Amino acid sequence: MAVKWSLEETEQFLRYARHSLNAQERASFERSLRLEADSCRHRQCRDGTEQVASQPKEDSDHCHRFQKGQDDVIGKCVDELWNSDQQFAVVVQEALENAVNSYERVKEKGLKDGLKLSQEVDRNIMSTAWKQSFTKSLIKASSMKIQEQCRRRATDGSLCAMSGMMPLAALMSVAVEDYSTLEPEVIRNLMTDGIGVQNRYAGVNTSSLTRELEFIQYNGAFNLVQDANSVYEGCSVLWMKPEHLSPEHQKETLAAVKNIKCLPFELCKRCKLMLQVMSFLRVVLMSNEGAKIKRHQDSLEAGVMFTVLYVASLRSEGPVHLKVNAQDKSMEIKLEPDMLILLKYVQGINMQTEFRSNVFYEINPFSGKMFIISSMITGAQ
Structure with missing residues (x-):
């Protein structure tokens, strides 16, 4: 039987709901939500849950803030949901219905067992x-808002990076002077041989970069690859965007990622190509015994594609090599920190003749630890 609440009763219960979780329970809720968002590849690299537990007890309904910084999409979405009576009421209604059903089931079972x-x-x-149902409903509603927000912010993945599109470059925080990160010889080797290698690409402090990535790792942001058919056997993977990084706490990582994001713009301008900009970047962690990147090729059915491999950090007992087969040529590249490797794949039709440039690469297991930032750039010939 449905019961219609008065406006005063509704407002009173909303106030109760906002105060029903203590600081520790809010921290647990945030941790669960951020892990849920991580499974959708939208997690911020900074967890922020430690800050929740240390915040003072709020004195009003809207004093508590979940957003930890300007780029904290997750916290922002929760704050919007929490502070909107209309949206919050929907969450509370669902939670209350589920809580009543759960309470009745537990009570009925206890009485049936003679308790x-x-x-x-x-x-x-x-x-x-109530608390279990309320938390589940909050996570469900917040996750929907987060996914929608991230879909809007990730539309750059379908945009063209043609050098003449200056408004787009501005949107991506790419300046004209950023179109010169690659050495001329690297571009020549890439376009003629299909392989371009540049040492000291980002010019970052590799020791600081290593510490930043390890801090992200220790926060549990990387996910171990479970798929037995994956080319990243025994590796752990994290998907990130520049806005996921803190300018204060991930300064060197942000500098390297921004350089990598410039590559489609630079190749468009200097090689007269039409490429798409990159959205998410994949960070691969190789540290487990037997971890390897299997021999494979990154390819599409038509057009031009560049594979981007940036060695962010490398510590090993001996040399580590990237084995590459490109255009019927085989080579081993000795990997070093702050090294950029570009691989070019081409398939299309030239003068009524189909041509293909297959690029295969692999990294065998080694004793040590390495972080690789990778991505693929797609476009048209």
């Missing part, structure tokens, strides 16, 4: 049922 239901136990069951 005594004291007033204190009854209150505890009600409280537990």
Whole structure:
């Protein structure tokens, strides 16, 4: 039987709902939400849950803030949901219905088993049922808002990086002077032989970059690859965008990522190509025993594609090599920190004749630890 609440009753219960979670329970909620967002590849690299537990107890409904910084998409979405009575009421209604059903099931089972239901136990069951249902409904509603927000922010993945599109370059925070990160010899080798290698590409402090990536790793942001058919056997992977990084805490990582994001613009301008800009970048961690990147090729059915491999950090007992087969040529590239490797793949039709340039590459297991930032650039011949 449905019961219609008055406006005063509704407002009173919304106030109760906002205060029903203590600081520790809010921290647990945020941790669960950020892990949920991570499974959708939208997690911020900074977890921020430690800050939640240390915040002072709020004195009003809207004092608590979940957003930890300007680029914290997850916290921003939760704040919008939490502070909007209309949106929050939908969450509370769903949570209340689920809590009542859960409470009734637990109570019925207890009585059926012959257990005594004291007033204190009854209150505890009600409280537990409410908090569990409330948290689940919050995560569900917040995840939907986060996914929608990230879909809007990730539309750059379908945009063209032609050098004449200056408004787009500005949108991507790419300046004209950023079109000169590649050495002329690297571009020549890339376009003629299909392989371009540049040492000291980003010019970052590799020791600081290593510490930043390891801090992200220790925060649990990387996911171990479970698929037995994946080319990243035994590796851990993290997907990131520049806005996921903190200018203060991931300064060197952000500098390297921004340089990599410039590559489609630079290749468009200097090689007269039409390429798409990159959205997410993949960070591959090779540290487990037997971890390797299997021999494979990154390819599309038509057009031009560049594989981007940036060695962000490398510590090993001996030399580590990237084995490459490109245009019927085989070579081994000795990997070093701050090294950029570009591989070119081409397939199309030239003068009514189909041509193909296959690029295969692999990294065998080694004793040590390496972070590689990788991506693929697609476009048209």
